[in-house]
Amino acid sequence: MEKLHINLDEKSYDIFIDRGIFNEIGKYISKVYKKKKIVVVTDTNVDKLYGDKLLKNLKMSGYMPAKVVFDAGEENKNFETLTEVYEKIIDSEIKRGDLLIAFGGGVVGDLAGFAASTIYRGIDFIQIPTTLLAQVDSSVGGKVAVDTTRGKNLVGSFYQPRMVVIDPDLLKTLDEREVRSGMAEVIKYGAIYDSEFFDYLLGKEDLKSSMTDIEKIIKKCCEIKAKIVEKDELDLGLRMILNFGHTLGHAIEKYYNYGKYTHGEAISIGMYDITKLGERLGITKPGVSDKIKEILKKYNLPIEDEVEIKDLIEIMKTDKKNISGILNFIFLSEIGKVEIKKVGEEEITNKLFK
Ligand SMILES: NC(=O)c1ccc[n+]([C@@H]2O[C@H](COP(=O)([O-])OP(=O)(O)OC[C@H]3O[C@@H](n4cnc5c(N)ncnc54)[C@H](O)[C@@H]3O)[C@@H](O)[C@H]2O)c1
Ligand SMILES: [Zn+2]
Structure with a gap:
């Protein structure tokens, strides 16, 4: 069993990682949590696979669980679903002081976490993430949100869970x-923060051999994320480095209306492109982009797409969260080290895809 502690003063919490932990x-x-009532919020896919089992486990431990299920998919991470979730939580007689469990991937974690942060002005919640992306990224750090018709994650809050329980099984x-898509985020952690971890991932034979060590890999990612979040809980500076590959990646996702690539695939292309640009601008040491390419290919992740750079620039400029209109990028100076730089539109146009 692996245990980590996130130190955020009175909002501190533990992350437990173990195969089979879900059964206990x-x-x-x-x-x-010392009371009895719990509401589990999950999506239809996770419910079908594990919903009954979770409720049974909770009952066996003496809890009185209720369950709220919404349709799986990013397209449901919105206010309509949120309203239904609030109403079902209220109807299941959950009161202030009771507990919510967010049980699912990042969509469930974000929506259920936001519901927990707002219902009755806030109730405690626990994350039980069920996708690799959620286990290494979204369940840790307290960002919760829903999408609006104007863009992704535009309404949300910072609300830390009381605990994160991760079962790689x-x-x-x-x-x-x-799984491969989650690996893109795993690779990101090595690239921005830990060259030894990066080399370890590069040294693995393939995805299958990484999965045999997935517990250690998840722990490493959570450790890195914890360190970053501890220093910058409210995303005012350092936390920005987690966006390596994401500015371009988000634009690619959006260009294809979220239909062509998963998030991890899009940031995979974004990580490779930004590293190539970094080399061309003299920010990134020569040879780093080849290493990025090698590792992404090892995990069967895409590294290029035929979209035109002018289209991506337009999307990046109109990003609702890009307040200044300036394109801020996270570059690698080398593997394990980042450099944040503003880049002009012209430099991107002339150098990115050339
Ligand atoms: N809060 C954060 O810090 C943060 C960070 C990164 C991403 N996110 C958010 O996370 C979301 C993406 O998360 P995701 O990739 O986990 O997507 P997701 O939650 O949609 O899960 C992907 C699919 O897998 C299914 N699924 C989940 N667990 C399963 C399991 N164990 N077995 C079989 N199927 C399972 C889901 O039902 C869904 O169909 C996005 O909305 C993104 O904005 C948030
Ligand atoms: Zn991401």
């Missing part, structure tokens, strides 16, 4: 494409 969930919940039912 009651034992862990009792560390932070839950990944066995996940599509291989989703």
Whole structure:
């Protein structure tokens, strides 16, 4: 069993990582919650696979669980679903002081976490992430949100869970494409923060051999994310480095209306492109982009797309969160080290895809 602590003063919490931990969930919940009523919020896919089992486990530990299920998919991470989720939570007689469990991938974690942060002006919640992306990224750090018709994650808050319980065995039912997509975020952590970890991932034979060590890999990612979040909980500076590959990646996702690539695939292309640009601008040491390419190919992630740079620039400029209109990029100076630089439109046009 791996245990990590995120130090955020009175909002501090533990992350537990272990195969099969899901079956002993009651034992862990009792560390932070002394009452009986719990509402589990999940999506239709996760519910079908694990919903009954979770409720049974909770009941066996003496809890009184209710369950709220919404349709799986990013397209449901919106206010309409949120309203239904609020109403079902209220109807299941959950009161202030009771507990919510967000049980699913990043969509569930973000929406259920936002519901927890707002219902009755806030109730405690626990994250049980079920996708690789959620286990290494979205369940840790307290960012919760829903999408609006104007863009992704535009309404949300910072609301830390009381605990994160990660069971890598839950990944066995996940599509291989989703696993590979999560690996893109895993690679990101090595690239921005830890060259030794990067080399370790590069040294693995393939995805399958990484999955045999996935517990250690998840722990490493959570450790890195924890360090970054501890220093910059509210995303005012350092946390920005987690966006490596994301400015371009988001634009590519959006260009294809979120239909062509998963998030991880899009940031994979974004990481490779920005590293190539960094080399051309003299920010990144020569040879780094080849290493990025090698590792992404190893995990069968895409590295290029035929979209035109002018189209991506237009999308990046109109990004609702890009307040200044300036294109801020996270570059690697070398593997494990970042440099944040503003880049002019012309430099991108002339150098990015050339
Ligand atoms: N809050 C943050 O810091 C943060 C960080 C990164 C991403 N996100 C958000 O995370 C979301 C993406 O998360 P995601 O990639 O986990 O997508 P997701 O939650 O949509 O899950 C992907 C698919 O896998 C299914 N699924 C989940 N667990 C499964 C399992 N164990 N077995 C089989 N199927 C399973 C889901 O039902 C869904 O169909 C986005 O909305 C993104 O904005 C948030
Ligand atoms: Zn991401």
